[in-house]
Amino acid sequence: MINVENLTKKFNAITAVEDISFNIGESEIFAFLGPNGAGKTTTIRMLSTLIQPTSGEITIDGRTPSEGGEHIRSIIGLLTESPGMYEKISAFDNLNYYASFYNISREKKNDNIKKYLKMFGLWERKDDIAGTYSKGMKQKLALARALIHEPKILFLDEPTAGLDPESAHMVRGFIESLKKEKTTVFLCTHNLQEASSLSDRVCIIKRKIIRIASLEELRGDNQNKKIEIIFKEDALRYSKLLENIEGVKVLEINKNIASLIVENPFNTNPIILRKILDNGIDIVYFNEIKATLEDIYLDLIKDEEAK
Secondary structure, three states, X not given: OEEEEXXXXXXXXXXXXXXXXXEEOOOOEEEEEOOOOOOHHHHHHHHOOOOOOOEEEEEXXXXXXXXXXXXXXXXXXXXXXXXXXXXXXXXXXXXXXXXXXXXXXXXHHHHHHHHHHHHOOOHHHOXXXXXXXXXXXXXXXXXXXXXXXXXXXXXXXXXXXXOOHHHHHHHHHHHHXXXXXXXXXXXXXXXXXXXXXXXXXXXXXXXXXXXXEOXXXXXXXXXXXXXXXXXXXXXXXXXXXXXXXXXXXXXXXXXXXXXXXXXXXXXXXXXXXXXXXXXXXXXXXXXXXXXXXXXXXXXXXXXXXXX
């Protein structure tokens, strides 16, 4: 659905995005992760035809922005990080106005306005002036605006920012449900738990792409694994034994729990277990703690900065 090849964007002497390439399939949720200033919003602006790239190629639904810009704009929905609405008119009138930009019937337009205002809990306040809405309500109204024409591709820049936990949970559930509608979602977020639970693949970027992979692939790439051992007795008694095992890099003790960072667990874990058993030590639990997306993200960004 989206194909990007060697995309670069420069603002005078500043390179915001440098030579990035990726593909996104139909109904895929693709998370775009990176620190502030990494080029995430600039990339969204190029893909949504708001700005032109300095170089590189973009193809969306088989069309390029230069030749098929009108078609691309007709099939995408965009939620920006700081969405602006017309604050002196009602929520209903805002959606009615924005829906008029698209080739949908009046009946369909009215149905969709009602559908999304109800979905986001705004129907009872549809006639209230948008300027009276809270930050979270404005965010939900902006999301309704992005969805009003039922786009094939949805660009979301921090979609749950400013939402209370209940509303954020509802929005995440809705994003996940879009897969059934064959909607492609391009998700920019600083919420790594959100990216982890929703996305099919993540792209970690800092001006240039660092890594594109599923969470399981990222975990598989990480050779350093965290092992947790729960002993029957105080784990401090066995700290020297564990520290002297080759391949154990870090050791943390908390009461009867020992947390190890090990190199190449395929080789090191059997050695740890053998040492424990040979010394007649009783354990309750031995488990690998899977790295979170946050752990992996921070490691990759740190490695990139060290280059």
